[in-house]
Amino acid sequence: MSAIYIGYKFVIAPLQPGAEILIAELGAAGFESFVEEEDGVLAYIQKDEWHEDILDEVQILSSEAFDITFTFEEIEQINWNEAWEKNFNPIVVDEVCAVRAPFHDPFNTPYEVIIEPKMSFGTGHHETTHMMIQHILKHDFEGKSVLDMGCGTAVLAILAEMKGANPIDAIDIDNWCYLNSLENIARNNRKHITVYEGDASLLNGKHYDIIIANINRNILLNDMETYAACLNKDGVLFLSGFYKDDISTIEEACNKHHLFYVDGLEKNQWVALQFKKA
Ligand SMILES: C[S@@+](CC[C@H](N)C(=O)[O-])C[C@H]1O[C@@H](n2cnc3c(N)ncnc32)[C@H](O)[C@@H]1O
CATH class of the missing domain: 3.40.50.150 (Vaccinia Virus protein VP39)
Incomplete structure (x- = not known):
């Protein structure tokens, strides 16, 4: 019922355009989610996706144009919705708007919202x-x-x-x-x-x-x-x-x-x- 993520906190100067380049490169290296903060970027990767050399792929870390330090820690997230998500059936509201997960077949409704709720309501x-x-x-x-x-x-x-x-x-x-x-x-x-x-x-x-x-x-x-x-x-x-x-x-x-x-x-x-x- 849980996914283990590794959360990295990168403190970066100059923040712009550093944060933008960093996020693009981390995304390409397999990081999933990012939060921009005042002094840097929080980046998350699932532990299963992580390997020792992953940060070698992130070129900005060795660039002399930016001053970057980082710390990281393992974070365990309980996914309370996981069992329920497996039973996530699409819904159609007033025959006009479908809300479905990416793995459902498309609907022929005027509006169709694709949602992967993970832990969010x-x-x-x-x-x-x-x-x-x-x-x-x-x-x-x-x-x-x-x-x-x-x-x-x-x-x-x-x-x-x-x-x-x-x-x-x-x-x-x-x-x-x-x-x-x-x-x-x-x-x-x-x-x-x-x-x-x-x-x-x-x-x-x-x-x-x-x-x-x-x-x-x-x-x-x-x-x-x-x-x-x-x-x-x-x-x-x-x-x-x-x-x-x-x-x-x-x-x-x-x-x-x-x-x-x-x-x-x-x-x-x-x-x-x-x-x-x-
Ligand atoms: C009932 S859910 C609604 C989610 C979505 N808008 C919907 O209609 O399905 C309420 C959301 O409000 C967020 N929330 C709770 N307190 C809040 C606050 N003080 N300011 C902003 N968001 C808040 C919760 O994290 C939760 O995602």
């Missing part, structure tokens, strides 16, 4: 994701700037881009979701989504036409003021990750920030609501 199977997909399918995203907060696998951001949204920011607090979103965005050949690892503190000074946030009741309540501040006038907020019983609390918090209820969906006690900024 967001395949469309969960009620909240399913209803958020329904909201996105019904809404006009053409030319709209979008934030997908708590992006998970980035399934919603990817669908938003397929529906014409541009540009899109996708944020998740979890490192695995950040990395998995990057993979899924590339897999679906999307060009207008920028992924960030972090939380609402990243949103200072940002503005969007549409915000999608499927997280949970308490985080939504906590971050509502920030979402409202980031929404353009007449902007639309789609919220999920909470139960029917929480509607009045969520709506009250929204109203406080001039966000007013437009529409809502409910599935097995879960809800997904649409608000508009006055």
Whole structure:
């Protein structure tokens, strides 16, 4: 149930264009995932893929133009979803949008999102994701700037881009979701989504036409003021990750920030609501 990764931390100067060259060369040598930090790059490779000479293939490490030091450690990741992933059946929402894994046969639907969830939430199977997909399918995203907060696998951001949204920011607090979103965005050949690892503190000074946030009741309540501040006038907020019983609390918090209820969906006690900024 676990995969062992070796995580390398490269401290590099100058960072630009060093980080870009380093990531390209590490990718070619077999590293799978990268996180750019302020002083360098974190790079991950599965232990099975690693061999002693692998860093010899990375030419930038011996280049005199860059000053690079690195440390590494083994990291064990428990893949809680592994058993479930093996049973990951494709889903089709409202006969219009298929969400499937790369190993499934293609669907003949207008929208098809290919997701390899690994450890991240967001395949469309969960009620909240399913209803958020329904909201996105019904809404006009053409030319709209979008934030997908708590992006998970980035399934919603990817669908938003397929529906014409541009540009899109996708944020998740979890490192695995950040990395998995990057993979899924590339897999679906999307060009207008920028992924960030972090939380609402990243949103200072940002503005969007549409915000999608499927997280949970308490985080939504906590971050509502920030979402409202980031929404353009007449902007639309789609919220999920909470139960029917929480509607009045969520709506009250929204109203406080001039966000007013437009529409809502409910599935097995879960809800997904649409608000508009006055
Ligand atoms: C319910 S999942 C939704 C994933 C995906 N958007 C979907 O609809 O399937 C919530 C996601 O929010 C992330 N998250 C939790 N707290 C957060 C926070 N404070 N800021 C940003 N993301 C957060 C979690 O890591 C998780 O990936």
